[in-house]
Amino acid sequence: MAKRNPPRLSPGELEILEVLWRRGPVTLSEAQDGFDREIGYTTVQTRLNRLVEKGIVTRSDDRPARYTAAVAQQDVSARHLDLLVERVTGGSVVPLVAHLVRDRRISADDLAELKQLIAAAEQQARKSKNGKS
Amino acid sequence: MAKRNPPRLSPGELEILEVLWRRGPVTLSEAQDGFDREIGYTTVQTRLNRLVEKGIVTRSDDRPARYTAAVAQQDVSARHLDLLVERVTGGSVVPLVAHLVRDRRISADDLAELKQLIAAAEQQARKSKNGKS
DNA sequence: TGCAATTTACGACAAGCGTCATAAAATCAA
DNA sequence: TTGATTTTATGACGCTTGTCGTAAATTGCA
Numbered sequence: 001m002a003k004r005n006p007p008r009l010s011p012g013e014l015e016i017l018e019v020l021w022r023r024g025p026v027t028l029s030e031a032q033d034g035f036d037r038e039i040g041y042t043t044v045q046t047r048l049n050r051l052v053e054k055g056i057v058t059r060s061d062d063r064p065a066r067y068t069a070a071v072a073q074q075d076v077s078a079r080h081l082d083l084l085v086e087r088v089t090g091g092s093v094v095p096l097v098a099h100l101v102r103d104r105r106i107s108a109d110d111l112a113e114l115k116q117l118i119a120a121a122e123q124q125a126r127k128s129k130n131g132k133s
Numbered sequence: 134m135a136k137r138n139p140p141r142l143s144p145g146e147l148e149i150l151e152v153l154w155r156r157g158p159v160t161l162s163e164a165q166d167g168f169d170r171e172i173g174y175t176t177v178q179t180r181l182n183r184l185v186e187k188g189i190v191t192r193s194d195d196r197p198a199r200y201t202a203a204v205a206q207q208d209v210s211a212r213h214l215d216l217l218v219e220r221v222t223g224g225s226v227v228p229l230v231a232h233l234v235r236d237r238r239i240s241a242d243d244l245a246e247l248k249q250l251i252a253a254a255e256q257q258a259r260k261s262k263n264g265k266s
Numbered sequence: 267t268g269c270a271a272t273t274t275a276c277g278a279c280a281a282g283c284g285t286c287a288t289a290a291a292a293t294c295a296a
Numbered sequence: 297t298t299g300a301t302t303t304t305a306t307g308a309c310g311c312t313t314g315t316c317g318t319a320a321a322t323t324g325c326a
Contacts, residue, residue, distance in 0.1 A: 007144075008144065011140075011141065011216075011220070014220040014221060015220065017221075018220055018221065018223070021223075022223065073221060073222065074222075074228055074232070076221055077217055077221040077222050077228060077229060077232065078232045078236065080213075080217055080221065081217065081229060081232055081233060082237075083144075084210060084213055084214065084217075085233070085237070087144070087147040087148065087151055088147060088150075088151065088206060088209055088210040088213065089206065089207075089210050090151070090154075090155065092243075093233045093234075093237060093239050093243055094243050094246050094247065094250075095207055095210060096210060096214060096229075096233060097230055097233055097234070097247055097250065098250055099207070099210065099211045099214055100214060100218075100226045100229060100230055101226075101230070101247075101250050101251060101254045102250065102253075102254060103211065104215075104218070104226060106226055106254060108255070108258055110225075110226055110227050111251055111254055111255050111258065113227050114227065114230055114234075114251055115248075115251055117227075117230065117231055117234050117235065118234060118244055118247055118248055118251065120235070121234050121235060121239060121244055122241070122244050125241055125244065
């Protein structure tokens with residue numbers, strides 16, 4: 001069994017995982033190419049090896065080895081969000097959504113999608129209430 | 134001028150800042166009391182001293198000294214959120230909001246508030262479109 | 267076959283963070 | 297005034313993370 005995923009990932013870890021999520025299984029060279037900045041070959045190697053040790057990334061046996069993310073993008077984002085809610089906004093969700101919606105100039109399509117999410121959540125809340133004995 | 138705020142704060146730093154945001158200016162002892170777990174007196178001291186050195190916290194000159202957060206809670210949460218959007222969800226905001234709204238069982242009041250936020254954002258988007266020359 | 271290129275193994279250093287200790291100084295209270 | 301308590305100054309250790317190096321092994325190619 002893979003080691004327990006840490007409560008949070010470091011910036012460098014996220015940086016590499018983002019490449020794996022975007023490109024799928026990659027070799028070390030391909031991972032190095034996937035960064036938006038110049039990082040040493042052996043830096044990438046060390047980072048990937050450490051993530052393999054942690055069970056966050058898997059490594060194939062062929063040569064050159066291929067590295068794959070062993071954690072889902074949305075699990076990672078959920079975990080980090082939960083940490084933000086608990087640690088920074090004292091359990092409150094609204095300030096975070098406010099920032100995402102207001103300050104980041106979200107698209108009309110995304111806004112429409114969010115409306116649907118909220119409508120569904122409201123309906124769910126009504127069902128829960130009605131379900132009470 | 135205070136030193137530049139770091140792109141992100143460590144879990145321990147967030148833990149202490151949360152206490153400062155919640156309780157306002159506190160002494161070292163009061164800060165130690167504000168944690169929801171047992172942390173050594175000199176651990177709290179070292180952490181606060183490092184944050185003062187970074188310009189993230191200010192320290193009064195009286196005795197015992199009082200420590201105050203020099204960064205706003207919502208600035209910190211905004212910065213961390215932006216990092217999440219960029220590093221984890223590839224620029225996409227919807228998955229984050231989806232997690233906050235759906236998986237965290239948000240209250241009816243909060244949902245109503247979010248509806249208003251989205252309506253305002255939609256209106257803003259329409260104004261921007263109409264404002265185009 | 268032999269050399270170049272690439273990959274792998276292994277290592278090391280510095281900085282940051284989390285942890286707490288000890289000793290001196292200041293304050294408090296009897 | 298004196299001892300107790302609290303605060304401050306200073307330090308140190310271990311772990312994690314970010315960085316890259318060197319040497320050996322493997323693959324590629326002429």
